[in-house]
Amino acid sequence: MPIFDQAMLGMQFKHPEILWALFLLVIPILIHLFQLRRFTKTPFTNVAMLQKVVSESRKSNSLKKWLLLFTRLLLLAAIIIAFAQPFTSATTALQEKETVVYLDDSFSMQAKNNGISLLEKAVQDLIKNIDGDTEFSLFTNEKTFNNVRVTDIQNSLLSLPYSYKQLNLNEIDLKANSLFSQNNSSIKNLIVISDFQERLSDGNTDLDSTLVTHFVPMQPREIQNVSIDSVFVDDGLNEQAKLKVFLSGGNENNALPISLYNDEELIAKTAAKFKSNGDAEVAFTIPASEKLNGRLSIIDNALGYDNRFYFNINSKEKIKVLAISESDSDYLNRLFRGDEFDFQKYALNQLDYSNLDNKNVVILDNLATIPSSLQNILRTFKNDGGTLIIVPAINSNLSTYNTFLSSLSPTQFSEKITSNAQLTTITFDHPLYRNVFEQEVTNFQYPSVKEHFRIQTTLPKALSLEGGDSFLSGDDGLYVYTAPLALDNSNFINSPLIVPTFYNMAQSSLQTPKPYQTLGEVTTVDISAQIGNDDILEASKAGYEFIPLQQTFPNRVRLTFDQNPTEDGIFSILQNEQRLQNISFNYPRAESQLKYLDIGVLENVNTMDSVPELFEYLEAENNITAYWKWFVILALLLALIEVLIQKFVT
Structure with missing residues (x-):
């Protein structure tokens, strides 16, 4: 039921100036009171016998005149009031009104009630109940119709597609305000038609108090929905790979068939068995080295968009890595020996610069100096989108390093620090480690360094030493270590942390597509x-x-x-x-969890059970009851009464 009461005004008049004519009623009153009658004397031999008749005649004549006077006064008053056009209305009926409708077309509106989707029901109710002459604005999660009539957008509404986007209440409020005029005296009705999922409350839920907000919740009959959430490809160690599929929203007592297609060919089928929390995991065996255009499919009667899931496996392109190294260690060879990489390593004096062509990653490892000719080639390599990893040597010529680094980024090595320091800080939100750790680790085995260089740079820190000095800084294709990684200076190459660090730096050089x-x-x-x-x-x-x-x-x-x-x-x-x-x-799966917002906790909101009920309420607010016809009828009745008085009152 609405939370706003419809306050009624008293009798009002469309043309109140006509009521001044009521003062004209004084004229017939004066004529009646001061009317002078002249009597003719007729001599009689004896008037005693007429005394009683004369007395009764005078009383009867006086009553008739008074009745005619009141009847005519009421008749004139009724005619005057009828022309003034009296009416009654709600307090808001005479104010200018603006209407903006938000129609939720997100995927959760695919849910059905009585065999029809919530969105289809909302559209049909809108078309049936909005007055064809009413001008309004309507917006969805992606589309906007400004200052239109329902006939203008009827076909667009009936063919409205579902959207994976969902505005929250704050965004709905801001969008609606942009569609309302700047007229402060008008009543601004915001109608929100949605299933009101919990994600609608993301952000600020305080609605603009200057708007009259009406919520119409659309609720499905069933709130259980099975969704294919994600897939994971485990390459394995042989020619077969495992495709793991994760589902949610199922019933523990029911197994749900799930099919795997390669293009349009059905290649596997199994059943998902759900746990008590509604989650399920199934696995398919697929060829590890073959291309696959995969589509997973289930049949579920709730939402349709999350019953299919697309993924593909392309032939893997190797990342080409070139190391220019003066180090005796083979840690780089061990890091990049997998099938994902094409690794080459050269000493500086054996390097053919043409070998840098077509490379994705170049590593400068333990170089004492960087020749100017190499600097020019590496600068071009970096500008062309290549990834550059720099690991200095203990005896590095900082002048050549700084000259080269300053041409790529505001980065300079400064002094050498000769003291033991532990690597104590991992920047977990750095792109290198964003998806590496399930949780922030604080008790790992800290690697250590004996000597390192202080660095001045705008590059973000990925790893830091105790005291705050950077151990590794970089992003966007440039990564700079501040200490040599040789075993006589650091045990970092024996730390588990080195694998995801170098792996992700190399992976960032070639943005290969994920399965989906x-x-x-x-x-x-x-x-x-x-x-x-x-x-x-x-x-x-x-x-x-x-x-x-x-x-x-x-x-x-x-x-x-x-x-x-x-x-x-x-x-x-x-x-x-x-x-x-x-x-x-x-499509994102945020709509799949059918969890609904408790709109009763929101303030300044008028909640209606249905769209027809809302428009009945709005129509009642706009209703004006006119009474001029009744006063015309009253005038006709008074005219008839006057005729009767003239005829039957003697």
């Missing part, structure tokens, strides 16, 4: 391709093509996906209609 991406998140992918200045790469699937943002480097193109695509599926990256590789996108 999530729509709405910025995704960067490197594609090995040589294209001309006027050439572009396209992303395409059946019925949908777009051109992603792209940056060209020698031998590769970096693609960035942000606003596009807007649909899930497996997209092919094309160069002149030739497929280079595939990339998969899925």
